[in-house]
Amino acid sequence: MDPSPVKKLAYKSNPNGLDNQAPIDLRNIQSVPEAHTWEKPEPHTITMESIPVIDITDPNAKLLIGEACEKWGAFQAINHGIPSHLFDKAEAETFRLFNLPHDHKLRVLRGPDDVLGYGIPRIQRYFPKFMWSEGFTIEGSPAQHASELWPDQPHIQTAFCTTMEECQKEMKRATESVMELIFGALGLGPKDEKWPKSKMGDNKAQALLALNSYPMCPEPDRAMGLGPHTDTSFVTVVHQSSCTGLQLLKEGVGWVPVKPVRGALVVNVGDLLHILSNGRFHSVFHRAVVNNEKHRVSIAYVYGPPSDVKIAPAPTMIDQEHPPLYSPVTWNHYIYAKSIHHNNALEYVKHRVQ
Numbered sequence: 001m002d003p004s005p006v007k008k009l010a011y012k013s014n015p016n017g018l019d020n021q022a023p024i025d026l027r028n029i030q031s032v033p034e035a036h037t038w039e040k041p042e043p044h045t046i047t048m049e050s051i052p053v054i055d056i057t058d059p060n061a062k063l064l065i066g067e068a069c070e071k072w073g074a075f076q077a078i079n080h081g082i083p084s085h086l087f088d089k090a091e092a093e094t095f096r097l098f099n100l101p102h103d104h105k106l107r108v109l110r111g112p113d114d115v116l117g118y119g120i121p122r123i124q125r126y127f128p129k130f131m132w133s134e135g136f137t138i139e140g141s142p143a144q145h146a147s148e149l150w151p152d153q154p155h156i157q158t159a160f161c162t163t164m165e166e167c168q169k170e171m172k173r174a175t176e177s178v179m180e181l182i183f184g185a186l187g188l189g190p191k192d193e194k195w196p197k198s199k200m201g202d203n204k205a206q207a208l209l210a211l212n213s214y215p216m217c218p219e220p221d222r223a224m225g226l227g228p229h230t231d232t233s234f235v236t237v238v239h240q241s242s243c244t245g246l247q248l249l250k251e252g253v254g255w256v257p258v259k260p261v262r263g264a265l266v267v268n269v270g271d272l273l274h275i276l277s278n279g280r281f282h283s284v285f286h287r288a289v290v291n292n293e294k295h296r297v298s299i300a301y302v303y304g305p306p307s308d309v310k311i312a313p314a315p316t317m318i319d320q321e322h323p324p325l326y327s328p329v330t331w332n333h334y335i336y337a338k339s340i341h342h343n344n345a346l347e348y349v350k351h352r353v354q
């Protein structure tokens with residue numbers, strides 16, 4: 001029996017690719033090694049524009065979210081009900097993990113085709129240079145990994161696991177509230193028979209908690225925390241703490257920093273939501289830059305449909321002027337397509353008119 005649907009996600013490693021490697025210890029490095037050097041990454045734009053901050057309990061939230069997903073492909077959600085002290089605890093546990101000696105973290109290194117545990121970013125395979133970051137991915141209880149990380153400290157294992165489990169429970173609840181509004185913005189009401197409740201119900205949605213760590217970098221202009229990418233998910237919900245680093249690509253403007261707002265969750269539209277919206281919602285290119293002052297961490301909840309559900313443009317998004325742009329695709333198949341076609345994966349699932 002497979003205890004975890006998420007483990008089936010097709011993050012296939014590339015035998016010749018950089019994604020097969022273990023992270024190096026990025027602390028105490030005096031200059032950026034050649035394999036980690038990004039030549040002149042485009043600087044961010046100086047602009048007053050930034051993604052909207054939306055109170056999800058506002059009676060207009062559905063409308064505002066729809067506009068934000070069209071214009072930006074992202075927004076910051078406030079009043080989502082997750083108490084700030086839970087994020088303070090989760091952030092403290094995240095630092096506790098990434099501040100461990102490097103060889104301790106390597107005890108829980110992800111295998112080549114594993115999704116869970118410690119490793120380089122999931123998107124590394126798409127880039128010729130290493131990124132200035134490390135990650136730890138959780139689905140459900142991280143107890144097994146915690147016992148390997150802190151073998152003689154059961155109280156630390158318990159604190160880490162309890163916090164991460166609580167964090168997933170709360171992120172799930174908040175993300176489902178946001179998704180309900182997003183579905184509503186697409187004209188898919190809670191009573192809709194066809195979609196989404198009937199398909200997303202029974203707690204079958206797949207989700208991962210991804211802890212990201214960006215150690216201080218001696219030459220931040222020659223390195224990249226996470227290279228420009230879109231997420232494959234419906235949405236990725238990010239708690240980015242007080243340290244800035246996340247930037248979104250806005251057409252005609254450039255790279256726009258996402259200002260940290262205490263307690264807010266950054267909601268990024270992923271490729272599957274772009275498909276569901278028949279191209280109306282924008283799956284946003286984003287990246288994470290690094291700095292030489294502060295070790296930054298972020299906590300991302302990657303949320304998508306159950307493994308057996310094919311995602312296709314919603315019927316409400318289709319009419320004579322808006323024919324379906326994409327063929328139905330499962331999350332798994334889409335991840336596989338993306339591992340081959342990278343940024344052209346959406347083109348690959350474009351509906352081929354006979």
Ligand SMILES: O=C(O)CCC(=O)C(=O)O
Pocket residue numbers: 210212226231236238240245246286287288297298300
């Ligand atoms: O660290 C961040 O702010 C962004 C994380 C992210 O883009 C991801 O986990 O996919």
Ligand SMILES: [Fe+2]
Pocket residue numbers: 229230231236286
């Ligand atoms: Fe991302």
